[in-house]
Amino acid sequence: MAYHKMAEVYDGLMDNVPYDDWVVMIRQMIAQAARPIQSIIDLGCGTGVITRKLAAGGYALTGVDQSPEMLEKAQKDLESVSSINWLEADITELDGCKRQYDMAISCCDVINYVTDLQNVEKAFKNIYQLLEKDGLFFFDVHSLYTVEDVYIGQTFSDVTAEAAYIWECIPGEEVGEIYHQLTFFHQEEGDRFIRFQEKHHQRTFPVEVYKNILKKIGFEKIKIYADFSLEPNNWNEKSERIFFLAEK
Numbered sequence: 001m002a003y004h005k006m007a008e009v010y011d012g013l014m015d016n017v018p019y020d021d022w023v024v025m026i027r028q029m030i031a032q033a034a035r036p037i038q039s040i041i042d043l044g045c046g047t048g049v050i051t052r053k054l055a056a057g058g059y060a061l062t063g064v065d066q067s068p069e070m071l072e073k074a075q076k077d078l079e080s081v082s083s084i085n086w087l088e089a090d091i092t093e094l095d096g097c098k099r100q101y102d103m104a105i106s107c108c109d110v111i112n113y114v115t116d117l118q119n120v121e122k123a124f125k126n127i128y129q130l131l132e133k134d135g136l137f138f139f140d141v142h143s144l145y146t147v148e149d150v151y152i153g154q155t156f157s158d159v160t161a162e163a164a165y166i167w168e169c170i171p172g173e174e175v176g177e178i179y180h181q182l183t184f185f186h187q188e189e190g191d192r193f194i195r196f197q198e199k200h201h202q203r204t205f206p207v208e209v210y211k212n213i214l215k216k217i218g219f220e221k222i223k224i225y226a227d228f229s230l231e232p233n234n235w236n237e238k239s240e241r242i243f244f245l246a247e248k
Helices: 019-031 049-056 069-075 117-130 145-151 207-217
Strands: 039-043 060-065 085-088 101-106 131-143 155-159 163-171 176-185 193-203 221-224 242-248
Touching: 019 101, 019 131, 039 049, 049 060, 049 117, 049 176, 069 085, 101 117, 117 131, 117 207, 131 145, 131 207, 207 221, 207 242
Parallel strands: 039 060, 039 101, 060 085, 101 131
Antiparallel strands: 131 242, 155 163, 163 176, 176 193, 221 242
């Protein structure tokens, strides 16, 4: 199971993730929006790092994640931000969301965990229904280049004062499909470490596939960005992370 025991060590091991770059992009998308953006739903919020950063900027946030352990960690790390609503849900099953939002975001390749096209379409339909008219949907995915040429066949590792991991990238049967086999060593008390494993399954699809599904559902004014650039439609075959912005 993904993001369960891993929640305990996630933030420490992800300390180098450029969360502020996501926030800069989101704020830029908000600045260009056709409607005022006040309410945001963060789908796949994890431990809530981006959620809290946006809430601190005055937006009303709802953080959604299917891992109760990640949500528990998010709520423990609230610090001075207490105005966030938290919801445990899968983004393909969002029946618990009864209100509508000005913007939906899904950051850090959350959409890559939706590994078949039927469920991608189902998730996008749910998100479409969550949005007010002219509301925005902003998300990112790994590119095919990243999965096929950067990750598959590689092994990565990292060590901090309290934890370490070994991350193996195993190819799936389909193009763009990958399994992440993660082995963690977490310091519990004194010099005692525990070992645990998680297996994560992701798949990415060509840019045009995501774009066509968005159009099919009814999203308009679709813009595509790459690698945190704020210039739209500048992606190429070696872009590593692809960002989409679509309007209801």
